[in-house]
Amino acid sequence: MAADDSNHGESADIEKPLPSIAAAWRSSLHPIFYISSWIYFSNITILFNKWLIDSRGFRYPVILTCWHLIFATIATQLLARTTTLLDGRKSVTMSGRLYLRAIVPIGLLYSASLVCSNMVYLYLSVAFIQMLKAAAPVAVLFVAWAWGVEHPSLQKLLNILVIVAGVALASYGEIAFSWAGFLYQLGGIIFEAMRLVLIQVLLSEDGQKMDPLVSLYYYAPVCAVMNILIALATEASHFDTADLAKVGYLTLLLNAMVAFLLNVSSVFLIGKTSSLVMTLTGIFKNILLVIVSVMIWHTSITSLQFLGYGIALFGLVVYSLGWEQMTQTSAVACIYLKSFVSSSPTTEDEKGKPTTTSLPPAMRRALVLALALVVIMALVVGGSWYNDPVHDGPPVDKLLEVPPVGGQTRR
Numbered sequence: 001m002a003a004d005d006s007n008h009g010e011s012a013d014i015e016k017p018l019p020s021i022a023a024a025w026r027s028s029l030h031p032i033f034y035i036s037s038w039i040y041f042s043n044i045t046i047l048f049n050k051w052l053i054d055s056r057g058f059r060y061p062v063i064l065t066c067w068h069l070i071f072a073t074i075a076t077q078l079l080a081r082t083t084t085l086l087d088g089r090k091s092v093t094m095s096g097r098l099y100l101r102a103i104v105p106i107g108l109l110y111s112a113s114l115v116c117s118n119m120v121y122l123y124l125s126v127a128f129i130q131m132l133k134a135a136a137p138v139a140v141l142f143v144a145w146a147w148g149v150e151h152p153s154l155q156k157l158l159n160i161l162v163i164v165a166g167v168a169l170a171s172y173g174e175i176a177f178s179w180a181g182f183l184y185q186l187g188g189i190i191f192e193a194m195r196l197v198l199i200q201v202l203l204s205e206d207g208q209k210m211d212p213l214v215s216l217y218y219y220a221p222v223c224a225v226m227n228i229l230i231a232l233a234t235e236a237s238h239f240d241t242a243d244l245a246k247v248g249y250l251t252l253l254l255n256a257m258v259a260f261l262l263n264v265s266s267v268f269l270i271g272k273t274s275s276l277v278m279t280l281t282g283i284f285k286n287i288l289l290v291i292v293s294v295m296i297w298h299t300s301i302t303s304l305q306f307l308g309y310g311i312a313l314f315g316l317v318v319y320s321l322g323w324e325q326m327t328q329t330s331a332v333a334c335i336y337l338k339s340f341v342s343s344s345p346t347t348e349d350e351k352g353k354p355t356t357t358s359l360p361p362a363m364r365r366a367l368v369l370a371l372a373l374v375v376i377m378a379l380v381v382g383g384s385w386y387n388d389p390v391h392d393g394p395p396v397d398k399l400l401e402v403p404p405v406g407g408q409t410r411r
Helices: 022-030 031-055 062-081 087-091 096-122 126-133 136-145 154-172 178-205 213-233 242-247 251-269 274-298 303-321 325-341 361-386
Strands: 400-405 408-410
Touching: 022 136, 031 062, 031 096, 031 251, 031 274, 062 096, 062 251, 087 136, 087 154, 087 213, 087 325, 096 126, 096 178, 096 213, 096 274, 126 154, 126 361, 136 154, 136 178, 213 251, 242 251, 274 303, 303 361
Parallel strands: none
Antiparallel strands: 400 408
């Protein structure tokens, strides 16, 4: 969900209130805590939903989405009355006209996006879903061009062509490809792109800025009503209440809580990191989710998919950061690594400034994590590719076979 960070100035004439215990506790935590929390709740929500819908047999994605939104409606109303987490809504000038003109259409698009995103779990693996999601910026850019919010440029067009080529290559290499799942994921991406552009057109330009939790406070009731209507038309006729007991009421409650905590973690993350760290964190989160899903469901990833996803991620990084910022960051990293390997003291120029630019600690940790992630992903994908029946090499179980002795095969 899109989020905006607002910095409100404080008048010198007004006495500043004493900080609350919660605010003091939040300020004492390291930003890595908020980043880790957001990565954890984002990925665990996706894995939890996939496990419920596909593995656990609760094949009612619309009803599950409806339950999430009903829970979110109740939770946000309670938080608004008992905590300060939703105080941001006081800066939103809400009227009946604005609610009907902006909140309702944006809420309907959000509901459609959530339904499509959960429906796709019936057809595609989590790893392939994440590969398709790399094309989300392409949809946002095209919708923004159509709406007149952004203006086309050759550089952006080349960037999105690289992303599209990578996603197409990953789709071509998918073994268990499903057109129904592909179209549901495409629909979810388009609905989400339209929602983000409408937020910019209808709300942000009027100065109505909302964080993810405040957005959920306004959108959840609209989405819940729409999803109830969709569920009545699609899944209610074949819904079996015995499936609730089979999955477990506590499991469904925990699932809704995890999905809601994702929005809470997004609120705490706002303003704690820079846009560069947020972009790299999002890419790291998606790659980590691909690796974890492959390890859980033993999904086969072909070398063609691996190549396509790599191309798409490269295009996504260039699109998000820009080539100039990438080259500057790479130059700083090279200088740091060169000085680290040579262990030579830092020299100074005629003005007394060091000529070697050192990376900040956060960037150093990010580079180490990225290197470890690349190694792990190479091992996981390599093992999956080697066991792929399309691959010319023998599968692992064949390597464990001993030649027949006396007409029997020993392992």
